[in-house]
Amino acid sequence: MRRSLFLFFYLLFPLSVFGQLEDGTAPPNVLDDRLVLEEFVSHPDLTTPTGIAVTSDGKVLVVECHTHFPPDDYQGLKHDRVLWFQDTDGDGKADKKTVFFEGTTQTMNLAVHPNGDVFLATRRSVLILRDLDEDGIADENKTIVHLITEGNYPHNGISGFSFNEDGDVFFGLGENLGKDYSMVGSDGSVVSGGGEGGSIFRMKADGARLVRYATGFWNPYRTTIDAFGRMFMVDNDADSRPPCRLNHVVANGDYGYRFKYGRKGLHPYTAWNGENPGMLPMASGVGDGPSGVLAYESTHLPSDYLGGVFVTAAWIHNRLEFHQLVPAGASFRTKMTTVIQGDDNFRPISITTAPDGSLYMTDWVDKSYNIHGFGRVWRIRSREATSGLPQTTASDRQRLLHHDQASRRLAAQRLARGSEAELEYLEQIARSYKDERIRVDAILALDQIGGVSDALADLLIQDEHQRIREVAVTRLRLTNSQLVAVLAGTSNDLVKAAAWRKVKVAASGESYQLLENTLASSDSFLRQAARQSMLNEGSGIDLTKPFDMHQSIEVQLAVILNQQLKAPDTLTASLDRLLRHPDERLRFVALKWIGDNVLTQWLDVLNDELFSIATSEKLIQTTLATIDLLEGKSPVELDKTGSELFAQRILENQNASLDLKQYAIRNISATHALGTVPALTELLANNEDAIAREVIAKLQVHPDGQAQNAIRGIAENRALTPNTRALAVAAMHSGSKENVDSLISLSGDTELEVAEEAYRSINGYIPLPEQILTLKRNATTEYTKELLDRILSAPNITEERKNRSLEQWSKILKPGNPQRGERIFYNGQAGTCFQCHQVKGRGNSVGPDLSRIAATLSYEKILESIIQPSRNIAPRFQSWKIVLEDGRLVTGMQVGEDREGNQFYVDSSGKQHTVVPSEIDVKQADDVSIMPQDLIKNLTEQELADVISFLVTLKGDQ
Numbered sequence: 001m002r003r004s005l006f007l008f009f010y011l012l013f014p015l016s017v018f019g020q021l022e023d024g025t026a027p028p029n030v031l032d033d034r035l036v037l038e039e040f041v042s043h044p045d046l047t048t049p050t051g052i053a054v055t056s057d058g059k060v061l062v063v064e065c066h067t068h069f070p071p072d073d074y075q076g077l078k079h080d081r082v083l084w085f086q087d088t089d090g091d092g093k094a095d096k097k098t099v100f101f102e103g104t105t106q107t108m109n110l111a112v113h114p115n116g117d118v119f120l121a122t123r124r125s126v127l128i129l130r131d132l133d134e135d136g137i138a139d140e141n142k143t144i145v146h147l148i149t150e151g152n153y154p155h156n157g158i159s160g161f162s163f164n165e166d167g168d169v170f171f172g173l174g175e176n177l178g179k180d181y182s183m184v185g186s187d188g189s190v191v192s193g194g195g196e197g198g199s200i201f202r203m204k205a206d207g208a209r210l211v212r213y214a215t216g217f218w219n220p221y222r223t224t225i226d227a228f229g230r231m232f233m234v235d236n237d238a239d240s241r242p243p244c245r246l247n248h249v250v251a252n253g254d255y256g257y258r259f260k261y262g263r264k265g266l267h268p269y270t271a272w273n274g275e276n277p278g279m280l281p282m283a284s285g286v287g288d289g290p291s292g293v294l295a296y297e298s299t300h301l302p303s304d305y306l307g308g309v310f311v312t313a314a315w316i317h318n319r320l321e322f323h324q325l326v327p328a329g330a331s332f333r334t335k336m337t338t339v340i341q342g343d344d345n346f347r348p349i350s351i352t353t354a355p356d357g358s359l360y361m362t363d364w365v366d367k368s369y370n371i372h373g374f375g376r377v378w379r380i381r382s383r384e385a386t387s388g389l390p391q392t393t394a395s396d397r398q399r400l401l402h403h404d405q406a407s408r409r410l411a412a413q414r415l416a417r418g419s420e421a422e423l424e425y426l427e428q429i430a431r432s433y434k435d436e437r438i439r440v441d442a443i444l445a446l447d448q449i450g451g452v453s454d455a456l457a458d459l460l461i462q463d464e465h466q467r468i469r470e471v472a473v474t475r476l477r478l479t480n481s482q483l484v485a486v487l488a489g490t491s492n493d494l495v496k497a498a499a500w501r502k503v504k505v506a507a508s509g510e511s512y513q514l515l516e517n518t519l520a521s522s523d524s525f526l527r528q529a530a531r532q533s534m535l536n537e538g539s540g541i542d543l544t545k546p547f548d549m550h551q552s553i554e555v556q557l558a559v560i561l562n563q564q565l566k567a568p569d570t571l572t573a574s575l576d577r578l579l580r581h582p583d584e585r586l587r588f589v590a591l592k593w594i595g596d597n598v599l600t601q602w603l604d605v606l607n608d609e610l611f612s613i614a615t616s617e618k619l620i621q622t623t624l625a626t627i628d629l630l631e632g633k634s635p636v637e638l639d640k641t642g643s644e645l646f647a648q649r650i651l652e653n654q655n656a657s658l659d660l661k662q663y664a665i666r667n668i669s670a671t672h673a674l675g676t677v678p679a680l681t682e683l684l685a686n687n688e689d690a691i692a693r694e695v696i697a698k699l700q701v702h703p704d705g706q707a708q709n710a711i712r713g714i715a716e717n718r719a720l721t722p723n724t725r726a727l728a729v730a731a732m733h734s735g736s737k738e739n740v741d742s743l744i745s746l747s748g749d750t751e752l753e754v755a756e757e758a759y760r761s762i763n764g765y766i767p768l769p770e771q772i773l774t775l776k777r778n779a780t781t782e783y784t785k786e787l788l789d790r791i792l793s794a795p796n797i798t799e800e801r802k803n804r805s806l807e808q809w810s811k812i813l814k815p816g817n818p819q820r821g822e823r824i825f826y827n828g829q830a831g832t833c834f835q836c837h838q839v840k841g842r843g844n845s846v847g848p849d850l851s852r853i854a855a856t857l858s859y860e861k862i863l864e865s866i867i868q869p870s871r872n873i874a875p876r877f878q879s880w881k882i883v884l885e886d887g888r889l890v891t892g893m894q895v896g897e898d899r900e901g902n903q904f905y906v907d908s909s910g911k912q913h914t915v916v917p918s919e920i921d922v923k924q925a926d927d928v929s930i931m932p933q934d935l936i937k938n939l940t941e942q943e944l945a946d947v948i949s950f951l952v953t954l955k956g957d958q
Contacts, residue, residue: 028318028342034302034384037340040360040377041085041094047076049362049375050291051109053118054354056406059136060085060094061118062362062377067105068154070371080107082120082129084136085377092379101129101138106154109222109350111161113169113205114406121171123147123157126207144207147173149181149194155236156198160222164229165409165444165475167205170213172220172233174198175259185210195260200233200249216255216271216279222350223249224309226295227405227437228467229474230332232283232309234290241265241272243285246293246311246323248331250525251501252532253280261635268621269592269635274524276592277585278531278561281524284323284334287313292351292361297405297437300357301382309334312348314364316894320348320380329523330497340380343923348378355404358382367901367917397425401438408438412445423451431459440471447475458482466492473498480504480538487514493526500529507540519554531558535566543567546574553583560589575602579613587613588622595626603630611655617663621646644669658690665694666841670702677706687719693727697842700731700826700834708732712742715754722751723819729757730827734765744771748778753820759787763829767791786940797937806864813863813945821950824943831939831947836908836931839954846893846906847931854955862951866944869931879926880905885919891926 021027021039030037040060051063061084066077081102085094106123113119118129118138126145129138147158156174163169173183180194186207193199198217203210219236226232235245235257241264247255256271256279265272274281292312296305304324311321319341323334340348347364354360358381365374394402396418399411415422423446430442430452443460446452452460460472461482469491473483483503487496488510500518505511518530534541543566547559560578563571571593578590579602591613594602606613606627614623624646629635650656650664651674665683668675680695680702692714699707714720715728729746732739744767746758755778767775772792779788804812824831825839834843837850853862882890882905890913892905903915908931939947 025345026343028340028346030340031338032302034382035339036381036383038092038379038381040087040092040379041097042376043365043374045094045097046083046085046375046377047373048364048371049377050107050349050364051111051121052350052352052360052362052377053110053112054352054360055112055118056116056355058355059100060354060360060377061100061110061112063107063110063120064375065107066371067107068371069369074371076371077102080104080122082107082110082118082138094377098136100131100136101141106157108155108157108159109161111163111352113163114167114409115205117205119161119169119171121158121160123152123154124149126158126169126171128207144186145171145203145210146184147181148184149176149179151176151179151181153177155221156219160220160233162223162225162231163205164225166448169203169205169207170200170223170225170231172198172200172217172223174219174221174236175217175257178259183210195258197257197259198235200231213251214249214253214255216253216257217245217247218257218259218265221291222293224293224295226307226309227297227440228471230295232293232295234286234293234311235282236289236291238272238288239264241270242288244288244290244313245272245282246284246286246290246309246334247280248283248525250280250497250528253528254278255280255282263636267635268618268625269595277557277589278528279524280331280528283325283332284336286311286323286336287315287317287319287321289313289315289317289347291349294351294353294359296353296359298353298357301359301380310339310351310359312351312361314347314349315367318342318344318346318348320351320361327492327494329521330493330525330529331523344917344920345374354379355406357404396422400426400429400441401435405437405441408441409444412441413448416445416449416451427451427456430456436465436467439468443468443471444475452476461486462489466495469495470498473502478502484511484514487511487518493523497526497529500526500533502536503533504536504538505533505541507542512540516552516555519552519558527554527558531562534558534562544570546570546577547586548574548577553586557583557585557589560586564589564593572597572599575599579605579609584616584619587619591619591622591626595629598629600630603627606630611657611660614660616659620650620660620663624649644672648672648674658688662690662694665691665698668698670698670704677702677704677710681710681713684714684717687717689721689724692717692720692724694842696724696728696731697826700828701844708736708739712739715746716742722753725751726753726757726823727826729754729761730823730830732761733828734762740765740771744774747775747784752781753823756784756787756820757823757827759784759791760824760827760830763787763791765791783942786942790940804867806860806867809863809867810860813941813948816942816945816947816949818946818950818953821943821946821948824939824947825950829938830943833947846895850951851954854952859948859952862948865931866948869929879928880923881926882915882923883921884915885921890915 046064048065049062050065053061061082064083065080067080079102082100084098084100086096087094088096104122109121111119120127120129124147125143128142128144130140131138132140156176158171158173160172161169175198178195182190182192184190185203189210191210191212196215198220199215200213200220200223201210202213217235220233221236223231223233231249233247233249238244256276257265258270261267261269271279290311290313294310296308296310299306308325309323311323313319313321320339321336322339323336325332326335344367345365349362349364351359351361358379361378363376363378365376366372396411396414399407402408415426426442426446430439430446433439457476461469463469473486473495480503483499486499505515515530519527521527543563547556550556550559560571575590578586581587606623610623614620644667647664647667650660680698683691683695696711696714699711711728711731715725715732732743734740743758743762747755749755775788779785825833836847837843840851879893890905892907892913895904895906901917903917905913905915
């Protein structure tokens with residue numbers, strides 16, 4: 001039986017890789033045939049590896065962790081160690097193991113500094129390791145950073161390193177379970193915190209001058225810096241705010257997460273994708289449990305990998321991702337491809353580049369967080385032979401032109417300290433060499449010795465290549481007038497953001513006008529950089545003055561965001577005016593400031609003026625959350641009840657506005673006393689259409705069988721508008737005699753919208769002869785006749801229609817009706833879209849929320865997602881095909897995993913399946929979307945046009 005299952009599986013999935021590893025398991029699938037994946041070392045020679053680094057002379061160093069939740073009966077070491085693996089016979093596998101260093105606990109990561117030092121991160125410390133006698137064993141170790149805290153969870157402490165062009169060190173600290181902490185550098189510099197979420201820190205290579213660089217992360221497990229000085233990091237968890245994040249990190253950036261307001265991230269003070277004023281969005285969502293990130297700056301792999309970012313996704317998705325950076329204003333978005341896809345025994349953690357440009361990657365292997373006996377290191381290399389490292393006899397000029405960034409930069413630095421001829425050569429490279437990366441290394445080396453002349457600086461900030469301008473503006477010592485000229489010129493937003501971070505903005509004149517214009521931009525990163533200019537030493541903006549001395553609301557917002565840091569008393573004195581400000585963003589900042597600082601004197605004002613301050617869903621949540629904080633309630637309670645806590649308070653308040661009641665109905669659960677069918681039905685007493693629409697949405701997915709009776713009552717209620725009644729008809733199903741009788745009757749309704757929807761909802765039911773006569777008699781328009789034909793005969797999908805291209809569909813489709821499209825979207829017999837998608841809280845959340853789809857996708861892309869749903873599948877919505885030992889085939893998207901390791905999958909109908917991993921025979925990533933492939937089979941061309949016309953209205957405005 002088992003053999004036949006494998007045969008079936010491999011016939012079904014041609015991407016599967018035949019062959020086994022030494023332990024008998026199947027290797028991961030390499031999805032780029034230009035690459036080769038090799039098992040470098042495996043258990044039992046290595047167990048539970050975390051970090052990995054490769055030295056400039058090729059030493060492969062791996063952290064072997066024995067202290068990350070060891071079982072009670074663990075027989076292994078009581079401490080961690082760093083192992084040096086060598087391939088002495090050149091067969092691609094490690095055959096010699098040396099203990100480079102040992103003795104630490106909860107050891108997470110390591111990296112090799114450009115100066116050759118090995119940096120090691122444990123949960124509570126940063127160490128420097130040195131092998132002074134070059135015998136492969138560290139004979140010097142020095143702790144340069146200590147973390148003082150009660151937090152003790154192994155992998156949310158210190159981790160991950162990256163190094164900039166000056167050798168400064170960046171590392172992360174996770175959310176630390178919200179515990180207070182003090183981080184102490186080697187010179188006694190201290191950074192303290194607790195509850196603000198994870199942060200990235202910066203220090204000199206000796207541990208001195210420790211500062212917080214950016215904050216608002218969950219767990220910045222690893223950072224990386226590309227050739228142009230841009231930093232990226234992966235956030236290791238997302239809890240209730242998936243997906244996990246790949247972030248473009250900028251100095252003083254706030255990325256929104258606040259552990260003290262609840263682990264799940266549901267509190268309105270918390271942002272995950274830049275939703276709140278002053279907070280920055282992610283570059284991209286990534287697979288679950290990302291622990292490694294690497295900006296690839298070598299030419300060993302195929303050229304399309306150069307400059308992109310690799311991300312390891314260890315949990316649920318079990319893959320190595322590659323993200324091509326796509327500039328988006330002053331930041332980036334990414335285009336993701338899966339490079340390597342494994343099964344449950346592929347858990348990639350850390351990834352690094354070797355001097356030859358190949359990649360090494362650790363693999364935790366097992367799903368257990370506890371220490372176990374498994375572990376691997378993989379090597380990824382190009383299938384085609386590439387040029388090797390420069391010979392040791394190569395000159396610095398030759399090394400500067402080589403593909404290895406570390407080698408280039410050292411060569412450039414030596415040239416900068418060399419003869420006048422070498423200096424002139426370096427300046428020539430900086431001016432005009434064909435390779436931008438080599439030019440950057442020359443510019444940096446010249447800058448480090450103060451060797452960039454004013455003339456060269458002026459040339460570089462106007463260079464034809466925007467990335468050269470960006471580096472020049474970021475690095476060089478420019479005058480304020482040069483910076484203002486950059487801001488007023490034709491540079492792209494990445495360059496202008498770099499200029500804003502350095503310029504001294506005046507209180508009037510050209511720079512102030514540029515500031516006003518930039519703060520009105522829709523680009524969060526550009527606005528953040530402009531706000532930074534107001535904090536720069538020498539800035540003419542006086543933050544101790546009231547916010548409303550500025551006319552521009554955008555400047556007012558920037559001022560109060562900066563006052564939180566630099567002029568808190570001025571901000572507090574302005575709260576009365578801010579709470580009544582016409583702009584909701586300023587009210588939000590005021591409310592959050594009151595809650596953050598527990599300013600209880602504002603409690604009565606917020607209670608008395610709740611419904612005048614809170615004029616949107618966001619402000620409803622924020623105001624009520626602020627009141628809770630002032631009343632001494634724990635914000636963590638919101639994690640347990642979510643928006644339902646707010647909903648209950650609104651529905652119990654007689655003075656709540658219509659908008660507030662709508663919000664409350666959307667967010668009350670069916671199990672709550674106020675969310676039962678009788679309670680929801682009571683809300684219809686005043687025949688308010690807005691309330692009726694929300695009740696219909698809630699009843700349509702309600703588990704109580706009586707919900708259909710209530711929906712039927714709404715459909716037949718002529719006191720409501722035709723469109724509201726039609727929405728109720730769309731929510732009816734033909735599974736009961738009462739509903740069928742009602743739908744037959746409603747097919748003759750005098751309101752055309754209602755009649756049309758009755759024909760749509762009765763589809764799938766086989767009518768009796770007398771019912772057919774009634775339906776035929778009532779079908780008085782061409783449209784209802786077409787719908788009747790679909791009821792009476794199976795749809796005939798022609799080959800021409802099946803094979804239409806997107807371009808042909810675009811030409812054929814007529815303009816649609818958005819209101820009708822909305823009804824089709826929610827109709828259980830036609831569009832059925834609501835079964836997997838939500839719009840403004842209505843529907844199910846299996847697939848992407850579509851409330852803002854038109855803000856991110858064009859008409860053509862929306863059409864493509866319906867006609868060809870498998871053409872582009874977002875990482876979070878990867879579908880799987882699984883053959884179980886009993887022969888069952890489960891297809892669906894993984895939506896969770898419990899503590900026992902049981903996995904949960906949802907199929908295209910919305911049904912959930914539980915899979916026990918030990919019962920899986922074979923598991924394969926599916927290249928077919930979970931979204932139904934034949935969706936258009938159930939839709940007429942006009943219905944398809946209607947659905948799209950509805951979707952293109954969804955821009956998240958409300």
